[in-house]
Amino acid sequence: MLAVDVKNIKKTFTSKQDTVEAVKDVSFQVEQGEIFGLLGPNGAGKSTTILMLTTLLSITDGSASILGIDVETQDKEVREKIGVALQDTGIDKILTGRELFFTTCRLWGYSKVDSEKRTKELLELVGLTEAGDRRVKTYSGGMKRRLDLGLSLVHSPEILFLDEPTTGLDPGSRRVLWEEIKRLRDSGVTIILTTQYLEEADELADRIAIIDEGLVVAEGTSDELKASIGGDVITLSFYSDEDLEKAKNILTDAVQSKDELRITVADGASKIPEYINKLISEGIEVSTVSASKPTLDDVFLEVTGNRLEGTEKAAEEKPTTTRKRRGR
Ligand SMILES: Nc1ncnc2c1ncn2[C@@H]1O[C@H](COP(=O)(O)OP(=O)(O)O)[C@@H](O)[C@H]1O
Numbered sequence: 001m002l003a004v005d006v007k008n009i010k011k012t013f014t015s016k017q018d019t020v021e022a023v024k025d026v027s028f029q030v031e032q033g034e035i036f037g038l039l040g041p042n043g044a045g046k047s048t049t050i051l052m053l054t055t056l057l058s059i060t061d062g063s064a065s066i067l068g069i070d071v072e073t074q075d076k077e078v079r080e081k082i083g084v085a086l087q088d089t090g091i092d093k094i095l096t097g098r099e100l101f102f103t104t105c106r107l108w109g110y111s112k113v114d115s116e117k118r119t120k121e122l123l124e125l126v127g128l129t130e131a132g133d134r135r136v137k138t139y140s141g142g143m144k145r146r147l148d149l150g151l152s153l154v155h156s157p158e159i160l161f162l163d164e165p166t167t168g169l170d171p172g173s174r175r176v177l178w179e180e181i182k183r184l185r186d187s188g189v190t191i192i193l194t195t196q197y198l199e200e201a202d203e204l205a206d207r208i209a210i211i212d213e214g215l216v217v218a219e220g221t222s223d224e225l226k227a228s229i230g231g232d233v234i235t236l237s238f239y240s241d242e243d244l245e246k247a248k249n250i251l252t253d254a255v256q257s258k259d260e261l262r263i264t265v266a267d268g269a270s271k272i273p274e275y276i277n278k279l280i281s282e283g284i285e286v287s288t289v290s291a292s293k294p295t296l297d298d299v300f301l302e303v304t305g306n307r308l309e310g311t312e313k314a315a316e317e318k319p320t321t322t323r324k325r326r327g328r
């Protein structure tokens with residue numbers, strides 16, 4: 001049975017002033033035991049999708065089921081199967097981590113003894129045993145995210161939804177959280193997470209759906225997505241801007257990205273000599289050349305025509321010319 005089955009869901013927010021189609025048409029399937037990543041920029045509809053799947057928001061159109069249970073008509077049953085860590089949680093920061101776990105366990109109906117036991121287990125699981133007796137308001141960003149993760153696990157859910165679990169964290173804390181998320185997956189929990197970080201989707205997700213403007217625009221494993229753009233990316237750099245300009249006129253398929261030229265070809269390594277010879281014959285010296293597999297950013301660019309903003313890579317690598325869409 002599928003862990004999550006989403007069929008053409010849609011969410012329209014209507015107010016007196018206007019109508020927002022936050023989610024236009026989203027479908028995907030998640031197998032049990034996998035990490036599924038919803039990758040997309042700010043405003044793509046990721047949080048709205050998660051809120052609908054976790055019964056916190058009604059579905060305007062389409063249907064979704066969790067372990068075969070319908071999200072709209074059997075919301076109570078669904079809530080027993082799932083855990084959720086939302087993007088903006090209003091957790092009580094006056095309490096200590098231990099008190100917060102204990103209270104949450106009691107809310108889920110555990111006895112006092114069991115709540116104490118579960119609190120201890122979960123503090124250990126998310127690495128907060130030492131900090132357990134400190135007030136949550138003294139926790140770092142990474143510790144708060146680990147706390148959120150731990151709290152979503154109190155009732156041992158089979159399916160876990162994480163909305164941007166590492167946004168705003170430093171690379172070190174992000175990595176710690178990644179390891180925890182992988183460990184949970186390896187222990188049998190199915191995980192659906194949203195992210196705007198390419199690297200996170202690449203590192204964590206067994207399968208990825210790229211979402212943009214309320215639509216799923218591509219889906220597959222990271223490798224499948226990269227293979228879908230049909231080749232390798234050759235990157236060339238030059239000793240002077242003048243050479244770069246000249247090379248750009250010669251290699252008409254090339255697209256400039258900062259001070260490099262990039263070309264997508266079927267077989268990068270074997271094509272390199274041809275490009276180099278062409279440039280040499282025109283008196284242009286190449287400073288560095290490499291062929292590499294496309295990144296998820298290349299995939300995002302291919303399917304949406306934009307760079308994925310809000311990522312480290314997009315921030316440092318803004319293309320100075322827009323890339324031509326290959327006719328297919
Ligand atoms: N309650 C709401 N009312 C009106 N518009 C909303 C509401 N929630 C989200 N939106 C809009 O829906 C779109 C998708 O938002 P969201 O799902 O939060 O995207 P993401 O999580 O991918 O950043 C955005 O344009 C956002 O402004």
Ligand SMILES: [Mg+2]
Pocket residue numbers: 046047048087163164
């Ligand atoms: Mg969001």
